[in-house]
Amino acid sequence: MQDIQTFPIQLMSTVQSSHKRGTRQRSKYLGCCIRGKKIVFLQCIVMVAAVTLTVYSTLLLSLPSCRALSAFLPVINGNIKNEDQYSKHMIAEVKEKIVDSSGQSARHHQQQTYFHKCLEVVLKHELPILPVKDVQVRNQKNQMANFHTAVLAHHGDTGDWRRWNRAISVREKPLPQLERAGSSCSIWEVGANTMAESSREYMRKYPNCHFHAYEPVQAFAMELKKNWEGEDRMHVHAYGIADEERTYFIPKSSMNGDHGVATYIGDASKEGEIEVKLKTFNFTLAEAGDIPTMLDINCEGCEFDFLAQAKRHGLLDNVPVIQIGWHSYGSVGVGMRAWQTCEIRLQLSETHEMVQGLAFGWERWVLKSSQN
Numbered sequence: 001m002q003d004i005q006t007f008p009i010q011l012m013s014t015v016q017s018s019h020k021r022g023t024r025q026r027s028k029y030l031g032c033c034i035r036g037k038k039i040v041f042l043q044c045i046v047m048v049a050a051v052t053l054t055v056y057s058t059l060l061l062s063l064p065s066c067r068a069l070s071a072f073l074p075v076i077n078g079n080i081k082n083e084d085q086y087s088k089h090m091i092a093e094v095k096e097k098i099v100d101s102s103g104q105s106a107r108h109h110q111q112q113t114y115f116h117k118c119l120e121v122v123l124k125h126e127l128p129i130l131p132v133k134d135v136q137v138r139n140q141k142n143q144m145a146n147f148h149t150a151v152l153a154h155h156g157d158t159g160d161w162r163r164w165n166r167a168i169s170v171r172e173k174p175l176p177q178l179e180r181a182g183s184s185c186s187i188w189e190v191g192a193n194t195m196a197e198s199s200r201e202y203m204r205k206y207p208n209c210h211f212h213a214y215e216p217v218q219a220f221a222m223e224l225k226k227n228w229e230g231e232d233r234m235h236v237h238a239y240g241i242a243d244e245e246r247t248y249f250i251p252k253s254s255m256n257g258d259h260g261v262a263t264y265i266g267d268a269s270k271e272g273e274i275e276v277k278l279k280t281f282n283f284t285l286a287e288a289g290d291i292p293t294m295l296d297i298n299c300e301g302c303e304f305d306f307l308a309q310a311k312r313h314g315l316l317d318n319v320p321v322i323q324i325g326w327h328s329y330g331s332v333g334v335g336m337r338a339w340q341t342c343e344i345r346l347q348l349s350e351t352h353e354m355v356q357g358l359a360f361g362w363e364r365w366v367l368k369s370s371q372n
Helices: 007-034 041-062 064-070 073-077 088-126 161-172 176-184 197-205 218-227 281-288 303-313 334-348
Strands: 129-138 144-152 186-190 210-214 234-237 240-242 246-250 274-280 294-297 321-325 352-356 362-367
Touching: 088 334, 144 334, 161 352, 161 362, 176 186, 186 197, 197 210, 197 294, 218 234, 218 274, 234 281, 240 281, 240 303, 274 281, 281 303, 294 303, 303 321, 303 334, 334 352
Parallel strands: 186 210, 186 294, 210 234, 240 274, 294 321
Antiparallel strands: 129 144, 246 274, 321 362, 352 362
């Protein structure tokens, strides 16, 4: 991803260097005309006209709306009053393209606005700030100066459990989508660990549903199967879900979380004794039989990769309820996780509406067509 701080500087440098190149090129052609002894005046005029036409055409065809508008130029510039010379169908089609192009620009602007607003809300309101003691650093004049630091932190790191618990309460709110689904209701728990506690909670509330628990760490999955023996409504899957199938081994020391028993394995850099299996979305759907009525994700940091991949695959587009437990695990840091959270929220907002949410807490998204 482009570095946020250096991007404006790099962009400005690119614009400036392009401007300089254009200035030199323009001076070359102007110099050619001024030094009329070397070439004939008529050739000079033709050259300038050709350059002007090339620049005009490039600019005209560089924008989608301009490309659509260019189809109208013969009609407009030629003052052709008889529309029979051009197919009415073609003109209507081009008009539609202009509307579509304008709509795309408006949509892009709307997406940018949503993303920037999300970042503002996450960084200013949803994430707590953990103050750090004043430190001394050298300024530009190589003088020692006091600098007060503050760190964006996970709620648990600041002891902000009250807001965290309020976010968890979203799980207790009724889910009419599950009730309406009846016996076809299906709940997937991604990141089930050894107990699949969320599934047990929802099994009491929605006994007609079928449950699928996914756990990629094989040691956890074996224990999970034992804990659910004899329960026909539960289907334990000893793998995680991703866009590519693979098996690998990591050291137990690389697993972060509650005393080394969480399933976040994203920063593992060397092989070890813990086996991890991933299967593709298509394989998962074929084994489960259909998309879930609710997708419950609590995989200790894998949610960033999983949701982005699931959105690209198309799995999420028709899931009635998506419930996410956000975490700040990962060497990328909380700031990058906030950025990724807003990227995923933007993608989900295309098809779903967030009914309640908290960055690095819990949030629930409901399919727009399933709310009524």
